[in-house]
Amino acid sequence: MKIQDIAFLLGLETSQSSPNVSKNSKGNMRAKKVNTLSELSASTVSKIPKFFLNIIYAEMVWPEKMKSWASDVKNVTVEGNKYDWFYKPEFSPSRNQYEVRCIDSTHLLTRTRTKSCKGGLENLNNNGWMKVARSGKTLLTPVMIQEIVDPMSASMAITHFSEQVESVMRLNGDIASADLCRDVRMWWQAEDEPGISSAKRHNMRMNLRTRLLNHVKFNEFPPPTMYIWGWPCQLWEAIISSIDAKAWLYYFCHGGTYNVRAFSSMIGETFFSELTMNDRRGQGTVSCQEFGQFIGNTIEQVQIRLDPERTFSYRTKRATVYNLVDDTDSVDQMESIQDHSRNSLDEIPTNITFRDHHFDTQLRKRVCGKRKEGTVLTERNSLQKGSLGVRWEKARCDQSKILPTVKMGLL
Structure with a gap:
């Protein structure tokens, strides 16, 4: 200039x-x-x-x-309707294709709950949730808000934004907090629950997206920095980008559809947590040779479990999460999806259309596991989760708690 x-x-x-x-x-x-x-x-x-x-x-x-x-x-529309994009996929020159990236929805949910407990989302303090917790009408307890018990737990966050909490908030007159609770819960249900059509999932996400975008004007300067109406800037951007990314995926995925739970980092995190549990040395890491063995075992188990012609039950875990279903068209439907021509990954589409995955059908809804809401038992003699034994606390070697000056013998 x-x-x-x-x-x-x-x-x-x-x-x-x-x-x-x-x-x-x-x-x-x-x-x-x-x-x-x-x-x-x-x-x-x-x-x-x-x-x-x-x-x-x-x-x-x-x-x-x-x-x-x-x-x-x-000019990229969604189901023929104009859409104001906040996020667009990144183009990879080395792969010559557009790639969609976003943060896992579970992490976004737990971070939203943590910020809500501390107060500050949309300049709303946590008084609305504290009233509900002290009433004893829900699973929400005051210690879950004051101490932010288990901040990385999705079940605790589900309790925090549950429908029961919203109902009690409306009875207490905390309408603004109840509306925020509703929008966050509907967004999470679109990310997690089966049996919801793809178009309905998109509409359920839009309530939270509209709420977040109403708090900022992009053509006014100076722009917001650390916080946008109480939302941390990183969390604010990550949620909107995640919602837009889920819409882009309907074009860039094979057959124009996908499982909303599959686009997550939890799979990789769970896999490496399993490696940590199976590490014979107990150090939480595996060697290159052991890693290859684990990968081979995993591929073999997945191939057996997904074999449509097997006539026996194959369990890879001690606890069964999903009930066995005899009549299902998931395999046939996925084969029909793969028969469709693949969309071009090096071009931006002109229109994005939704197509239901088997996870979105009513048939999938009747085999879903019940997601439990997390809570903290307040009885005096209740089970204290997370407590460690005396030997673990007192006799286990933990040099991280020793000051460097003490290790070196300095006065």
Whole structure:
């Protein structure tokens, strides 16, 4: 940006006036030097705080930058309807394809619950949840809010945003907190529950997306930094990007559909947690040779479990999560999905259409496991979850608690 452009924005005159004339001590006429427009502009701009200069510059470059960013996705519709995209997939030159990325929904849910317990989401404190917890009408207890018990637990977060909590909030008159509770719960149900059509899942996500986008205006400067209406900026962006990414996947996936639970990092996390449990050395890591053996065993078990012609029950875990179903069309449906031509991964689509996966059908809904809501038992003699034995607490070697000065014997 040139200094003349800033001067033009500030309303400076662009035409130079006639030179001033002054007299010396002898009465001779002498022309007074006139500063150039560049010098006048620099002198004026130097007096303006940088805060306002940044705003002026941002307002100048914003329309062109926005036009360049939205050129690829401006006309991409969802089911034929206009859609204002916040996130667009990243193009990988090495693979020559667009790739969709987002943060796992379970982590987003637990982070939302943590911030809600501390107070601050949309400038709403946790008083609404504390009233519900003290009433004793739900599984929510005060210690779950005050101490944020088990912050990484999805079941605890489900209890925090449950329908029962919302109902009691409305009875207490905390309508704003109840609406927030409803939108977060509907978004999570779209990410986790089976038996919901793909179009309905998208609509259930849109309530939370609309709520988040209503708190910011992108063409106003300076933009928000750490927090957007109480939402941490990273969490705010991650939730909206996740919702948009789930819409993009209906085009970039094989056959135009996918299982919403499959697009998650929990699979990899669970796999490596299993490796930690099966590590014979007990160090939580495996060697290259052991890793290959685990991968081979996993592939073999998956092939046997997904074999449509097997006539026997094959269990890979001690506890059965899903009931066995004799009549199911999941295999046939997946074969029909693979028969469709694959969408081009190196082009942005013009329209995204939804197609139900077997996970979205009513048949899948009747074999879902019941997700338990987490709570903290308040009885005096109740089971204390997470407690360790005396030998683990007192006799186990843990050098991380020893100060370096003590290890080195320094006074």
